[in-house]
Amino acid sequence: MARDGEGDEREPHPMVSGKALVKRFGGIAAVAGIDVEVRRGESFGFLGPNGAGKSSTMRMIACVSPRSDGELRVLGMDPETDGPRIRARIGVVPQLDNLDVELTVRQNLQVYGRYFGLSRAHVRAKAVELMAFAELSDRADDQVEPLSGGMKRRLTIARSMVNDPELLLLDEPTTGLDPQARHLLWGRLYQLKQQGVTQIITTHDMHEAEQLCDRLVVMDGGQIVAEGSPSNLIGRFSTREVLELRFAPGKQDGQITRVADLADRHEVLPDRLLLYADDGEATLEAVHARGVRPVSTLIRRSTLEDVFLRLTGRSLVE
Amino acid sequence: MWLRVEGHWAWYRRYWRSSLYSSGIEPLLFLAAMGLGFGSQVEAGAATGGHEYLHYVAPALLVAGATMSGMGESSFPVLSGFKWQKDYIAVTATPITPGQLLGGQMLWLAIRLGLSGVIYGLVALTFGAWLRPGAVLVVGVGVVTGLACAAPVMALAAATYDEGRRFVVMFRFVMVPMMLFSATFFPIEQIPIGLRWLTWISPLWHGNEIARAAALGGSDPLAIAGHGAFLLALLVAGVLLARKLFYRRLVV
Ligand SMILES: Nc1ncnc2c1ncn2[C@@H]1O[C@H](COP(=O)(O)OP(=O)(O)OP(=O)(O)O)[C@@H](O)[C@H]1O
Ligand SMILES: [Mg+2]
Numbered sequence: 001m002a003r004d005g006e007g008d009e010r011e012p013h014p015m016v017s018g019k020a021l022v023k024r025f026g027g028i029a030a031v032a033g034i035d036v037e038v039r040r041g042e043s044f045g046f047l048g049p050n051g052a053g054k055s056s057t058m059r060m061i062a063c064v065s066p067r068s069d070g071e072l073r074v075l076g077m078d079p080e081t082d083g084p085r086i087r088a089r090i091g092v093v094p095q096l097d098n099l100d101v102e103l104t105v106r107q108n109l110q111v112y113g114r115y116f117g118l119s120r121a122h123v124r125a126k127a128v129e130l131m132a133f134a135e136l137s138d139r140a141d142d143q144v145e146p147l148s149g150g151m152k153r154r155l156t157i158a159r160s161m162v163n164d165p166e167l168l169l170l171d172e173p174t175t176g177l178d179p180q181a182r183h184l185l186w187g188r189l190y191q192l193k194q195q196g197v198t199q200i201i202t203t204h205d206m207h208e209a210e211q212l213c214d215r216l217v218v219m220d221g222g223q224i225v226a227e228g229s230p231s232n233l234i235g236r237f238s239t240r241e242v243l244e245l246r247f248a249p250g251k252q253d254g255q256i257t258r259v260a261d262l263a264d265r266h267e268v269l270p271d272r273l274l275l276y277a278d279d280g281e282a283t284l285e286a287v288h289a290r291g292v293r294p295v296s297t298l299i300r301r302s303t304l305e306d307v308f309l310r311l312t313g314r315s316l317v318e
Numbered sequence: 319m320w321l322r323v324e325g326h327w328a329w330y331r332r333y334w335r336s337s338l339y340s341s342g343i344e345p346l347l348f349l350a351a352m353g354l355g356f357g358s359q360v361e362a363g364a365a366t367g368g369h370e371y372l373h374y375v376a377p378a379l380l381v382a383g384a385t386m387s388g389m390g391e392s393s394f395p396v397l398s399g400f401k402w403q404k405d406y407i408a409v410t411a412t413p414i415t416p417g418q419l420l421g422g423q424m425l426w427l428a429i430r431l432g433l434s435g436v437i438y439g440l441v442a443l444t445f446g447a448w449l450r451p452g453a454v455l456v457v458g459v460g461v462v463t464g465l466a467c468a469a470p471v472m473a474l475a476a477a478t479y480d481e482g483r484r485f486v487v488m489f490r491f492v493m494v495p496m497m498l499f500s501a502t503f504f505p506i507e508q509i510p511i512g513l514r515w516l517t518w519i520s521p522l523w524h525g526n527e528i529a530r531a532a533a534l535g536g537s538d539p540l541a542i543a544g545h546g547a548f549l550l551a552l553l554v555a556g557v558l559l560a561r562k563l564f565y566r567r568l569v570v
Pocket of ligand 2 (some may be wrong): 054055056095171
């Protein structure tokens with residue numbers, strides 16, 4: 001099969017392509033037949049609530065978890081037969097850190113780089129570069145164990161880049177990072193994208209997904225429920241604006257029946273009502289005209305959060 | 319596989335003191351207590367093959383030490399790689415396969431057992447514990463016996479999903495009896511006939527027999543070959559089982 005093996009520039013293959021991909025654990029299907037295609041150079045997102053099957057999908061792509069059914073190609077190769085060759089060219093940030101906490105920051109990077117067969121001199125230099133990136137240079141020779149959770153996360157992310165991967169798999173990369181570190185990472189991921197590194201990211205954070213992803217899929221219960229760019233999804237599944245109404249505790253019950261017809265669509269959350277309309281201001285006036293008096297109101301643009309709510313009936317915000 | 323050993327080496331450079339203490343110095347303390355202290359009360363006689371007790375016990379203590387640290391190193395530390403520290407999961411996300419990971423673990427253990435054995439041997443030499451040059455082979459016997467006992471424990475670790483209580487049970491009901499009934503401190507003839515089967519199935523006994531043959535001389539080559547075959551069979555079976563379970567644990 002001539003198309004197998006190393007990337008052939010004249011006949012470019014998708015970085016990842018899955019068809020009817022299934023992952024079963026015992027009886028339950030964590031991934032229940034999904035089709036995905038990730039193209040070279042794009043940032044692709046998996047969005048979904050807990051247990052949607054995001055990590056299971058990521059682990060299949062990372063060639064550490066065999067698929068139960070369906071087809072999967074990563075970098076044009078089959079994970080089943082070419083696992084080590086694929087793994088040599090990708091970088092993985094697992095959902096849970098698995099650093100060697102008994103070693104130093106520097107040793108973690110160097111030792112890990114050596115597993116990719118990189119020369120000692122190369123990993124020495126690379127470790128210095130990556131510690132600067134992760135802003136851990138001043139902790140270079142400290143043991144990892146006592147570092148803060150965010151620092152460990154940064155080190156895990158830095159470690160995933162030790163082999164200059166073509167494809168980076170980031171499973172909830174920014175959980176546990178403070179806003180500053182999060183923005184730093186977003187900036188760095190953007191840079192990597194400019195350099196042509198393909199990225200696959202899972203997240204619960206809608207803002208992060210909107211910032212980072214060119215294209216994303218929303219997963220729920222092991223299935224893909226929608227696919228598109230963030231703005232495309234918002235356009236398809238939500239209105240331009242959202243009006244949020246908050247009532248005094250205990251006063252929300254029954255209010256929706258008085259205003260529901262003013263909006264294209266509505267959602268009732270435990271602490272507020274959401275009215276979807278293209279003109280939030282006009283809707284608010286109409287609400288007031290009916291004599292409904294919320295304690296506070298907010299008009300905002302639709303986000304992926306609203307798309308998600310529409311598609312799964314559940315809120316992603318924990 | 320070798321790269322994995324390098325990773326362990328990075329760890330060892332930081333922690334060699336405490337680890338050397340437990341695997342190398344401990345058997346020496348035993349040797350001092352049993353060989354020199356207790357041994358001074360024991361007369362050379364038929365039971366010790368006509369040898370002084372120090373000469374009788376020194377090779378067996380090396381092998382017993384290697385067995386203990388081989389089993390110890392393969393229990394909680396290996397389980398941690400899967401469960402707590404999860405560094406095995408990190409390693410198998412690289413081009414390294416679970417089989418190579420296991421190989422690296424075994425190789426690293428062999429190096430450490432060898433190193434501890436050499437140190438033990440040299441210090442024991444200053445006690446005058448060795449009678450003939452053949453005693454250098456005892457280090458190799460220790461390594462092989464230690465690995466043969468370690469491999470099944472690694473397999474057990476790979477199949478352990480709880481907090482590892484079974485290791486405590488294993489130490490208590492497998493390792494300790496093995497120490498006592500493997501003709502480490504006294505010859506097999508002293509063991510009640512009804513319990514002797516325990517000795518026969520004990521890898522440590524087979525190791526001890528070869529080690530004594532090397533250190534003291536004068537034994538049946540056929541018997542030695544038999545003991546060696548037992549250890550190699552255990553080693554091969556253990557590695558194959560561990561390999562299977564490493565894959566089962568890491569490729570899910
Ligand atoms: N090793 C495993 N053994 C058995 N079941 C598993 C295993 N890994 C995942 N599952 C199950 O598969 C389903 C999907 O899990 P997965 O980790 O892929 O979800 P996720 O989308 O990453 O969720 P989260 O947002 O919580 O990380 C869950 O029901 C989970 O219990
Ligand atoms: Mg997950």
